[in-house]
Amino acid sequence: MHFHSHEITSLTAASRKALRLYEDRGLLTAIGRDSNGWRIYTAEHLLRVATIKFLQESGLTLDDIATVLADSQTSQPWELAEQRLKARIAEAQEKLAVLHELKNMRIHDTDLPLYAPDVSALINMMIARRYPAQMAHRSGRILQFLKITLAPAQWQTIRQLAEQEITNIDDDVIVLAQEFLDLADLPADSEQVGTWRDKALAYVQTHPGTVHTDFISLGVEQTMDATLTDLWTDGLSPAQLRASAIFD
Numbered sequence: 132m133h134f135h136s137h138e139i140t141s142l143t144a145a146s147r148k149a150l151r152l153y154e155d156r157g158l159l160t161a162i163g164r165d166s167n168g169w170r171i172y173t174a175e176h177l178l179r180v181a182t183i184k185f186l187q188e189s190g191l192t193l194d195d196i197a198t199v200l201a202d203s204q205t206s207q208p209w210e211l212a213e214q215r216l217k218a219r220i221a222e223a224q225e226k227l228a229v230l231h232e233l234k235n236m237r238i239h240d241t242d243l244p245l246y247a248p249d250v251s252a253l254i255n256m257m258i259a260r261r262y263p264a265q266m267a268h269r270s271g272r273i274l275q276f277l278k279i280t281l282a283p284a285q286w287q288t289i290r291q292l293a294e295q296e297i298t299n300i301d302d303d304v305i306v307l308a309q310e311f312l313d314l315a316d317l318p319a320d321s322e323q324v325g326t327w328r329d330k331a332l333a334y335v336q337t338h339p340g341t342v343h344t345d346f347i348s349l350g351v352e353q354t355m356d357a358t359l360t361d362l363w364t365d366g367l368s369p370a371q372l373r374a375s376a377i378f379d
Contacts, residue, residue, distance in 0.1 A: 133172065134177060189215055276359065
């Protein structure tokens with residue numbers, strides 16, 4: 132039985148680029164060609180591609196996989212694949228448990244034990260600097276989401292940046308935050324909303340880099356923007372949404 136590239140990719144979900152990489156690394160050998168010059172694969176190649184892809188998804192590197200394919204008698208790489216897959220499952224279960232807790236968080240809660248300790252520490256730092264507690268907890272929800280979803284090294288970068296910004300927070304930011312809370316019960320087209328927007332814009336323009344106007348500046352993938360925005364806007368009044376649109 133013979134297969135062409137598109138059949139192999141369809142059956143295994145491995146891309147053509149992956150097939151070329153496997154060939155370059157010597158994981159797939161003796162690829163034949165038909166009379167038209169198209170690559171042809173055998174049933175053995177199909178099995179090898181499926182095996183390589185499974186082991187990659189289990190956490191093995193291509194070097195590990197080369198060892199597996201080169202020596203069918205060795206068990207260590209297979210054990211390594213099992214260990215890495217179990218570790219991924221455990222990590223996913225931990226994140227799922229935290230996400231279930233995160234769903235139940237409420238912005239107006241005064242005691243939120245669901246926050247991770249380092250996130251709680253950041254929230255307490257903000258409150259200690261007289262930043263309004265409600266706004267601090269809103270930021271905490273975003274920080275908690277980032278801690279759950281980012282790799283540890285990325286999260287540490289975010290945490291250190293947050294600590295720096297909280298340490299350097301000035302009175303103007305605190306006043307802006309307090310005034311933002313006062314907008315909650317106002318009509319969206321009220322004069323106070325326009326006044327707050329003007330003040331906030333003036334602050335951003337005179338303090339570049341102090342207020343982040345998007346999450347890209349934090350080194351967060353753009354695919355997270357929508358979720359992070361939802362976390363921020365959940366529970367805001369129409370007036371506050373109109374006021375905060377300046378930071379979109």
